[in-house]
Amino acid sequence: MVNVEFCxxxxxxxQREKGRKMKNHHAGxxxxxxxxxxxxxxxxxxxxxxxxxxxxxxxxxxHKKHTANCAPERLPVPASVTIPMSMHIGKPARITIAKGExxxxxxxxxxxxxxxxxxIHASVSGEVRQIGEMLNAHGQRVPCVVIASDGKQExxxxxxxPQVKDFDSFVKAxxxxxxxxxGGAGFPSFVKLNVYNLSAVxxxxxxxxxxxxxxxSDTRTMIDKSEYVFKGIEAVRRFMGxxxxxxxxxxxxxxxxxxxxxxxxxxxxxxxxxxxALYPQGGEKVLVYHTMGRVIPKGGLPLDVGVVVxxxxxxxxxxxxxxxxxxxxxxxxxxxxxxxxxxxNVIVPIGMxxxxxxxxxxxLKSEPSKVLYGGPMMGITVPSMDEPxxxxxxxxxxxxxxxxAPPKTTACxxxxxxxxxxxxxLDPRAIAKAYQLGDGAALKTLCVDLCMECGCCSYVCPAHRxxxxxxxxxxxxxxxxxxxxxxxxxEETKARQRKDRQxxQxxQxxxxxx
Amino acid sequence: xxxxxxxxxxxxFSRRTTRTIMLDVIIALMPAAIASVIHFGWRSLLVIGxxxxxxxxxxxxxxxxxxxxxxxxxxxxxxxxxxxxYNLPVTIPLWQAVFGSVVAVIVVKQLFxxxxxxxxxxxxxxxxxxxxxxxxxxxHWVYGGNAxxxxxxxxxxxxxxxxxxxxxxxxxxxxxxxxxxxGCLGETCALALLLGGVYLLVRRVITWHAPVCFVGMxxxxxxxxxxxxxxxxxxxxxxxxxxxMATDYATTPSTKWGKVIFGxxxxxxxxxxRFWGNLPEGVSFSILIMNIFTPYITKLTRSKPLTGGVKxx
Numbered sequence: 001m002v003n004v005e006f007c008x009x010x011x012x013x014x015q016r017e018k019g020r021k022m023k024n025h026h027a028g029x030x031x032x033x034x035x036x037x038x039x040x041x042x043x044x045x046x047x048x049x050x051x052x053x054x055x056x057x058x059x060x061x062x063h064k065k066h067t068a069n070c071a072p073e074r075l076p077v078p079a080s081v082t083i084p085m086s087m088h089i090g091k092p093a094r095i096t097i098a099k100g101e102x103x104x105x106x107x108x109x110x111x112x113x114x115x116x117x118x119x120i121h122a123s124v125s126g127e128v129r130q131i132g133e134m135l136n137a138h139g140q141r142v143p144c145v146v147i148a149s150d151g152k153q154e155x156x157x158x159x160x161x162p163q164v165k166d167f168d169s170f171v172k173a174x175x176x177x178x179x180x181x182x183g184g185a186g187f188p189s190f191v192k193l194n195v196y197n198l199s200a201v202x203x204x205x206x207x208x209x210x211x212x213x214x215x216x217s218d219t220r221t222m223i224d225k226s227e228y229v230f231k232g233i234e235a236v237r238r239f240m241g242x243x244x245x246x247x248x249x250x251x252x253x254x255x256x257x258x259x260x261x262x263x264x265x266x267x268x269x270x271x272x273x274x275x276x277a278l279y280p281q282g283g284e285k286v287l288v289y290h291t292m293g294r295v296i297p298k299g300g301l302p303l304d305v306g307v308v309v310x311x312x313x314x315x316x317x318x319x320x321x322x323x324x325x326x327x328x329x330x331x332x333x334x335x336x337x338x339x340x341x342x343x344x345n346v347i348v349p350i351g352m353x354x355x356x357x358x359x360x361x362x363x364l365k366s367e368p369s370k371v372l373y374g375g376p377m378m379g380i381t382v383p384s385m386d387e388p389x390x391x392x393x394x395x396x397x398x399x400x401x402x403x404x405a406p407p408k409t410t411a412c413x414x415x416x417x418x419x420x421x422x423x424x425x426l427d428p429r430a431i432a433k434a435y436q437l438g439d440g441a442a443l444k445t446l447c448v449d450l451c452m453e454c455g456c457c458s459y460v461c462p463a464h465r466x467x468x469x470x471x472x473x474x475x476x477x478x479x480x481x482x483x484x485x486x487x488x489x490x491e492e493t494k495a496r497q498r499k500d501r502q503x504x505q506x507x508q509x510x511x512x513x514x
Numbered sequence: 515x516x517x518x519x520x521x522x523x524x525x526x527f528s529r530r531t532t533r534t535i536m537l538d539v540i541i542a543l544m545p546a547a548i549a550s551v552i553h554f555g556w557r558s559l560l561v562i563g564x565x566x567x568x569x570x571x572x573x574x575x576x577x578x579x580x581x582x583x584x585x586x587x588x589x590x591x592x593x594x595x596x597x598x599x600y601n602l603p604v605t606i607p608l609w610q611a612v613f614g615s616v617v618a619v620i621v622v623k624q625l626f627x628x629x630x631x632x633x634x635x636x637x638x639x640x641x642x643x644x645x646x647x648x649x650x651x652x653x654h655w656v657y658g659g660n661a662x663x664x665x666x667x668x669x670x671x672x673x674x675x676x677x678x679x680x681x682x683x684x685x686x687x688x689x690x691x692x693x694x695x696x697g698c699l700g701e702t703c704a705l706a707l708l709l710g711g712v713y714l715l716v717r718r719v720i721t722w723h724a725p726v727c728f729v730g731m732x733x734x735x736x737x738x739x740x741x742x743x744x745x746x747x748x749x750x751x752x753x754x755x756x757x758x759m760a761t762d763y764a765t766t767p768s769t770k771w772g773k774v775i776f777g778x779x780x781x782x783x784x785x786x787x788r789f790w791g792n793l794p795e796g797v798s799f800s801i802l803i804m805n806i807f808t809p810y811i812t813k814l815t816r817s818k819p820l821t822g823g824v825k826x827x
Contacts, residue, residue, distance in 0.1 A: 056820070061526070213526065285820075297822030305822075370519045376526035383520055397525075404519055407527050410588065413630040415535070416768020425817040429768075447819035455524030462530050463630075469522050 056286050056423040058278035059456050061377070063252050064213040064336070072220055072332045072345040075360040077149050081124050081351030083109065084134060086142040087391040088180040089187050090116030095143060101128045104156040106327050109145050112175065118188040118391075119178035122156075123329040123349035124149040137373060137380045137387060147351070161325040167198065170239035177321040178328045178391070183207055183218070183282065183311035184374045186392035189318070192310070195240070195303060202306035203244035204236055205291050206315055208260070209275060209282035211250055212375025214336040215395040220345050221313040221332070222249070222256035225320070229312055230263050232319035233270060236310075245270045246291045247312070250277040279377060280454040284309050286423050298450050313394075328391055335361045337398035339368040348389055354396060355385040370404035372397040377455045407464040418457035418467050424450045428457040428467040435474040440481025448474040532629070536589035538719045542710035543596045543758065549693050549703035553657070554604040558699050564608050566595030568615035576624045590629050594618050597637035600700025600754055601798070602644070605654045613647075614640045630764045634805040638759055638798045645798075655696035671697045672749035674794040676742075690748035701751040711757040720761040723773035724780075728756040731781020739789055752784065755797035765805045772808075772815040779804045 086092035093110030097103060103122040110120030122145075130146040162173035175190035195201055206229070210218040222229060233245050247264065249257050251274050264270040273291045275281050285296045287309060294305040302309045317328060331350055335358065336343040342362040354371060358364060372379035373393050389396070418428040427446060434442035448471055457467040550558040573591040577584050598618050602611060618640035623632045645652050655671050672685055672695050685695040693703025701707075714720045729747060736746040746752075760766060760780055767776050780800040787796025 059528075295820060295822035298819075298824040300822065300824070368518065370521070370525060372525060377524045379523055379525060381520045381525070382518060384518065399525065404525070406519075406521065407531075410532055410585070411628060411630045413532055413535075413590075413763045414765075414768055415763040419768065419817065420770075424820045426819050427816055430816070447821055450819050450821060453523070455526075458524050459526065460528050460530070462528075462532050462535055464527060464531070466522075468524065472522070 055276075055278075056289055057421050057425070057456070058280060058286070058423055059421050059459055060277070061211075061213050061279045061459075063277065065216050065219070065252065066214070066343040067216045067334050067336055067345050068219050068253065068255070070216070070220075070344045071224065072217075072347045073361075074347045075352075075357065077124055077151055077153055077349065078352045078356040078360075080126075080129060080146055080148045081349055082134060082144050082146050082353065082386075082388045083120060083123065083351035084136055084142045084144040084388065084390070085110045085120060086136065086140070087120065087186060087350070088116075088118040089185065090114065090118070090191075092142055093117055093120045095131060095145060097128055097131075097145070099128055099131050102126070103128060103147060104154045106156040106159045106329055108327075112188075116188055116191055118180050118190075119176060119327065121178055121327040121329050122147055123351050125152050125154040126150040135383065137382050139383075155326070159325045159327075161323060162321070164235075164239065164322060167239050167241075170235065173322060174318055176327065177318065179314055179317055179321070180328075180391050181311055182313040182317065182331075182392060182394065183210075184378070184392055184394055186390070189310070189314055192308065193236075193240070195308065197303075198241055200303065200306055201240065201242050201308055203246055203292060203308075204233075204240075204242050205288060205302070205307055205309045206233075206245060206247045206312050207282055207284070207287055207309055208247055208249045208253075208256070208312035209287060210253070211277070211279045211282040212377050212379075212395075214343075214397055215334050215375050217332050217334050217345060217394045218311070218313050219253050219256050221316050222253070222260055225316045226259045226263055228316040228319040229260070230267055230270070231323070232315035233267065235319055235322055236315070237269070242308070243269050247272045248275050248281070248287050248291045249273070250275050250281050252277040280423060280452070280456065283423065283452055283454055285452070298447065331389055331391065331393060333389065333393055334395040335398075336395065337368070337372075337400075338403040339364050339366050339398040339400040341365050350391055351388045353386050353388055354382060357389060357396060358385075358398065364398060366400045368398040368404075369401045370399040372399070377459070378453065409465055410463040412463050412465055415462060417460045417462065421456045421460045423454065423456065424452070426451055426471075428471060431474050432465070432467060432470040435470050435477055438477065440478060440485075443474050443478040443481065448478055451475065532588045532590070535719055536593050538714060538717045539593050539758070540589065540596065542713045542719075543593070543600070543700070545706035545709045546600060546700040546703060546754070547596070549706040550600070550604070550699045553693050553702060554699060558599075558604050561602060561604060561606060561608070561611055561699060562596065562599040564611050565599035565602070565615050566592050568612045569595035569598070569619045572616045572619045573624065576620050577628075580624075582628065585629060588629060591619055594623070594636045596700075597754075597758060598640050601637060601641040601698050601751065603652065603654055603656070603697075604699055605656055606648075606651055610644065610648050610651060614644045617643050632764055633808070634802055635759050635762050635765045638755075638801050638805075641798050642802060657694070657696040671695070671794065672745070673788065676745065676749070676794075687744055687748065690745065695749075697749075698751060698754075701754040704748050704753050707753040707757055711753075714757070714761070720757075721770070721773065723770055724760040724766060724777040725756040727774050727777025728760050728780045728784075729753070731778045732785055735782065735785040735789075739785070741789070746788070750788070750795045751797040755780070755784075755801055759798075759801050760804075765808055767808050767812040767815060769812060769815040769817065772811045775811050775815065776804050776808065779807065 091114035094113040096111050097109050104125045107122045109122050112119050124147055126147050126149040129148045133141050134144045136142050164170050164173050171190050171194045174193055179189045181187040208218055236242055247260055257274055261272045264272050275290055280286055288294055288296055288302055288307050296302055296305055330347055332347045334345050346361050348357055371382040374395055431446050431448050451471045453468055455468050569591045570586050574586050598614055618636035622636040622639045626632045689695055691704045733743050736743045767773055783800035783803055784796045787793055
């Protein structure tokens with residue numbers, strides 16, 4: 001599902017990158033700060049009053065943050081890890097090692113392949129047991145590397161803190177660290193930070209909203225690694241020249257807010273915005289609206305309104321990497337849900353199987369009926385317990401039979417709750433109707449492609465209708481429609497040209513005869 | 515190892531269902547039922563019981579007949595039955611009440627496809643049908659006394675009295691507020707209806723837009739026409755209609771501004787009928803007329819997607 005959502009974003013990035021290469025080619029390669037001669041028109045911010053009066057809609061969820069006070073616990077190293085080459089959005093990485101080789105923690109095993117891709121490193125020391133394919137949670141076959149651990153967790157000798165002097169080396173370092181959006185999106189961070197026009201970046205919004213129920217891994221980052229968050233801010237300030245930083249936190253994380261505020265008071269240009277706990281506060285567009293008062297245009301990026309949004313854990317990790325040189329090989333995640341014995345936060349090597357994680361983390365109360373990567377609102381169901389922990393896994397939720405039971409769908413009663421809670425003011429009921437009728441034009445005017453699949457509409461629907469699902473289907477229906485329209489237009493222009501040519505020829509022939 | 519369920523997010527749902535919403539409406543209607551028993555005696559309970567039972571039964575039988583899924587569990591038939599009973603005089607012959615219930619549930623609701631598909635409010639439409647079919651018994655108003663005996667002295671409703679200009683029938687404001695006057699079962703006691711309305715607002719089943727605009731419009735127009743504003747607000751079916759019928763999900767607009775337009779339109783039509791029409795009361799007609807406009811109002815007032823100024827691709 002997330003893949004569908006981000007396809008368009010990748011497209012936007014790739015198109016921009018192409019444009020940028022063209023420009024650089026013409027102007028001769030110059031420093032990115034100076035290359036952007038024309039500044040993108042950043043939108044006029046919404047006034048504070050208007051922002052107060054017209055807050056984006058959302059829903060109040062039960063927070064279920066049981067693990068907010070659990071300091072992460074490091075689990076013992078598993079016997080083997082399975083590391084897929086696709087833990088990010090974009091092209092899978094290219095495997096750089098062979099079967100039977102010995103690897104150490106932090107050694108590169110997969111190299112970024114293509115523009116939107118990411119490096120992948122060994123998370124345990126040991127022998128490469130197998131190089132094969134696996135089925136991931138999206139149902140795709142992806143190449144993977146299985147490493148049998150020797151239990152020693154020896155560090156790769158060649159790891160040294162990166163030499164970062166300027167913007168380009170900073171982006172390169174971020175790329176080498178293998179970091180992706182750790183909030184769950186898994187978008188390669190270096191692509192996001194590799195801003196084409198640095199002078200257009202007015203502020204960096206640090207996403208610490210963590211609006212999903214259960215998950216507390218970002219909260220723990222803010223509490224346990226607060227100094228790294230601010231070191232990350234310093235690094236971004238130094239290498240990207242951004243002056244304004246906004247940390248957006250939901251008001252249900254008191255301890256994290258206090259720590260961030262205490263540190264922000266000592267640092268210039270850092271604001272902590274305490275936001276109401278209103279899901280989906282952590283959605284990029286919602287967060288930018290509530291912190292900066294700007295609306296990211298449809299199909300655009302935060303950069304279009306002069307903002308870069310980065311997850312707090314991602315930022316802290318970048319700072320840590322700049323200090324230690326250890327790439328992204330382990331992940332702090334929340335283990336919770338109704339089927340879990342003891343909810344807790346754990347630190348595990350990437351690639352550890354879910355079965356190993358839950359066994360080491362205290363086991364299950366009952367047989368789980370549903371296991372999720374991420375939170376219950378946007379998480380992805382896991383097809384089997386053998387699936388590994390990924391880079392962008394911030395929680396594993398184990399639901400028992402009762403919690404996982406799908407609700408009974410009844411007839412729509414027309415209450416309008418779906419539209420009243422949509423942060424982007426879409427009308428899921430009308431979209432569902434247009435989808436069922438196969439009406440592409442209506443889907444276009446209803447802006448179904450704006451939907452970020454946050455799930456508010458499905459959550460509030462008293463008839464429990466599958467509204468997000470019809471939105472997703474509606475999006476692909478809209479794409480088909482637009483595609484067919486383009487094809488039709490092309491055909492029409494071709495036909496017209498052919499007709500014109502024929503007419504011309506006939507005229508010429510006539511004139512020739514005369 | 516059992517199979518794991520794979521599904522699209524979200525995996526987490528609100529506890530509110532159609533059933534809980536309808537239960538809230540039933541709870542909100544209870545004070546008015548109690549008031550009706552106090553004012554009209556135990557026969558009102560019989561009328562309510564007959565209406566509710568025949569609504570539920572006709573929904574059940576119709577769905578059995580059409581081999582549709584049984585939906586009496588969502589409690590909406592009970593709400594329809596209650597609302598219909600509240601719109602009838604206490605002296606109504608029981609077979610007529612049954613007839614009204616059948617019209618409400620089968621003709622208005624089920625024939626259009628069941629819950630959520632009907633374009634008009636079932637209770638309101640059934641009341642109008644009954645008004646036309648049984649105009650005698652539908653306007654046989656009594657207050658107090660023994661409603662079981664059919665030859666009770668009939669009295670006029672406050673609105674009819676005001677229309678005729680007869681001063682001796684006009685009750686005081688306090689009587690109007692507490693419901694000590696003749697009228698339909700559930701519409702007389704403003705206090706009970708307001709209690710129910712507050713409950714629905716607190717439970718967020720309804721929003722304030724439609725009722726406030728409805729009542730506000732009637733008040734404004736009464737003021738402009740030089741009528742007694744408070745008297746107009748407290749008498750007739752205005753509060754019952756504004757709180758419980760102009761807020762029905764299926765037949766009223768679902769957008770905020772749509773509700774405002776709906777409420778204002780209802781208020782305007784009510785006033786037109788009350789002041790210049792042949793009938794003393796126009797609430798049910800106003801709601802029915804505005805029901806017909808509902809799809810257009812919803813479409814007109816649909817919120818604009820937050821595209822940041824970008825036109826649809």
